[in-house]
Amino acid sequence: MKLLWRLYRRELALAWNGGGGPLLSVGFYAAVATLVPLALGPSPERLAATAPGLAWVALALASLLSLERLFERDFEDGALDLIALSPTPLEAVAAVKCLAQWTAVGAPLSLAAPLAAVALGASPSLAPLILACAAAGGLAFAFVGGTGAALALGSRRGGLLIAVVVLPLLTPPVIFGGGAIDAFAAHLPWRSGLLLLIAYALAAGGLAPLAMAAACRNAQS
């Protein structure tokens, strides 16, 4: 447990300080959100109708950005081999890495998501739900994205490959979160979407570490 806590602090420090950390992802997110009105035109009605969905999709994209270094860094400098030699199971290590990734990138992004949505014209009453969806969805994005990152170990063009592998798997959380936000905006029952999103995030948190550990062992062998 102590080992895992130390690993978490290490991962968090690396994700927070190395390679721009949350600033990079939030900056990317802000830039995408800025381009949206430039592409769609500044008409407030049109922006307001699309704002929550766009904020949500941009979030999924922004959470892909820093995945490439999640396992690759430790794989290249041999730290992953040392970690694999320790008595801690690789599954737990992978889960801790994803949690640290979520803390460093997903949590700041989920704070930025309601801001972006409201700035684009979404009703401020949506903000708490968008925050909740972004936090739960970010957890799913981190675990599913971590799976893609582990699978792409040792490949050429890792970053692009991770996006191609991960994006199709992100459809369910994007549907559930988008559905919940849409339903809330239309004054329909929205709880089921949020609950399904949380269920997906929890299932990903339980299952993805198995796939990540298998992928890491495969790349190391």
Added chain:
Amino acid sequence: MLTALANPHRFMAFSRWAAPLLGAAAAAFLAAGLWLGLAAPEDYQQGTTVRIMFVHVPAAWAAMAAYACLGGASFFALVFRHALADAAAAAAAPLGAGFTLMALVTGSLWGRPMWGAWWVWDARLTSVLVLFLLFVAYIALRSAIDDEVKAGRAAAILALVGLINLPVIKFSVDWWNSLHQGESIFRAGGPTIAAVFLIPLVLMGAGYLLAFGALWMERTRAEVWRRRSQALAARAAFR
């Protein structure tokens, strides 16, 4: 049966005859299905465009069957480290992508006269599109890693992860109440489709699945030959 065929020599001996036989059976079923399909009366609502169903629906069945086969082969390749299962998985993925693309294209051609749009963002279309993207991701991952053994195992893990997507396809149909026609064949209380349409549809479905089986076997053979010739070339280079 399956364990006997797991031996590559026995598989090669068996598939040498089985693949052309399956192909011939597929051609027979497809010919009969097409004949009956073209002879079927026009639908009272959809007119003659209902015939697109006979090429569209079986393509979607074959695409899902291909993913199930890919997942099954990947499981055996990953858990039992079986080389032939890995070759079979490698052979199944492009076929599945082809059938999925076919389902998407014929569905789009059918959607234009029926819904007035080439593409409608409803649950089932979207999930078939996601299925296509999963096949693409599998092929991309497999070809991006140079070491073939590692590429095969990484791709197998991805295939198993993606297998979770198949139930989600079914589930999303229910969750996203949509334009697309609901389930009318496999449901409690029997099919709600008239026999004149059902019989050619079932024949075409059998034909598509047999064609997939024949092509899959043939492609697996080709993959085994490719590996054998690669091994021979490597051996010759060291001599």
